[in-house]
Amino acid sequence: MVARGRVLVIEEVPSQETFALWDGVRAEGWDVTAAPLAATVDAVRRAAPDVVVLNLHGAGDADRRALYLQAAGRLALTRTPRRPPILLVGDAGPDEKPLGVADVIRGPYSARHVAQRIGSLSRLSTMQQEMMRRVETAGQYGVVPPELEPSNQFHEPKVLVVGAGIRYFAIERTLARRATLVGAFTVDTALDYLERQAFDCVVLNMRVQEAAEFTARLRRNVDHFALPVVVLADPREVDEVDAAYAAGADDVVFHSGESAIFAERVATVLKEHRLRESLKAAYARSRDRATNDALTGLFARGFLLDHLSRMVEAAAHGGRLSIVGFRIANIDEVNRQHGYAAGDHLIRQVGTVIGRLVRGEDLAARPGGGRFVIVLPDTHVDDAAGVAARLGAVLRATRFALPGASEPVSAEVVSAVADRIDGDDAESLVARVTL
Incomplete structure (x- = not known):
């Protein structure tokens, strides 16, 4: 069976906890291998991973931890046929994203959670590679695609927060400086807002099962099929998050009091969405009779x-x-x-x-x-x-x-x-x- 992708884990002292974590990620379809810190660069060249994970749980003391972060910087400067994104897992500070690190995961998390974030990073890398391939193929037809323009680069994102409860005010405090927020305390109100306004992301502040049902409803709508959805869940619902992902949620964040973590996760989802929208806009601008079907506008x-x-x-x-x-x-x-x-x-x-x-x-x-x-x-x-x-x-x-x-x-x-x-x-x- 073909794996979803290759993951290289850099860790020194695997614990029982991380053994279980990587077994869970394997169960999600990923091919996971491990290497010690000293072999990082050689292991990346040999394994050609889609994502590199630096596991700070095995980093030991502060000096050793610093070596992990330095390794991320070295990898970012290493020339390889495909430069894999680097994911940091472990006890990083809320605002810490060292040089070369694409994303950070802090607890609490499940194997499904980590696998989902690995998949997200892999997709971002795939988008960039596919854009380069698309330019090469278009060149065969004498078509020069327009340069990629970040979607809504200068526009503050608009986020719809769905659900009542005290957590709404925590969400508001967390995201207010990063986005324009619109609150909808009921599902019916949320659907009405979605029909009348354009949003960049939806945050679901409700029980996971209810969030899964709402997400499935969005995914059946042409206008909201690709709209990013982030579920803010109670840590006690960790065993139920699979239903949200199966319904089409982009991420599930556990409410743990770390507002910076939640804000970072929403920002990551927005980044991926905007890159996708930018790619689609660039391809639409590059339509040509030599490459596209005259009836539908799709590629011929x-x-x-x-x-x-x-x-x-x-x-x-x-x-x-x-x-x-x-x-x-x-x-x-x-x-x-x-x-x-x-x-x-x-x-x-x-x-x-x-x-x-x-x-x-x-x-x-x-x-x-x-x-x-x-x-x-x-x-x-x-x-x-x-x-x-x-x-x-x-x-x-x-x-x-x-x-x-x-x-x-x-x-x-x-x-x-x-x-x-x-x-x-x-x-x-x-x-x-x-x-």
């Missing part, structure tokens, strides 16, 4: 195959690559009943929805007819299946207005998911999901 078959060839080659050296295919099963029926103009209109609208819902690093294309393909770099096939299920649910729940039809029409969408296997090329991979 030629660009799909050329770019996928690069991705297959990269994945052959230890990466992961998954692909999702969608087909409008009733497109022939729509053409017969309402005419080809209506069929084209349905294809265009389905393509528009897919283009809106995919992540910034994913490539959405229309190979032809009523078929669509989404390529997901560095994505485990189980995660790709989740993407297919959520996106398919949105498409099937949407009614489309068509010319010549007296009532809105549903798209009967079927899907397939595959991951790269040995011997695959771009053509064979696409063929496995174009039903």
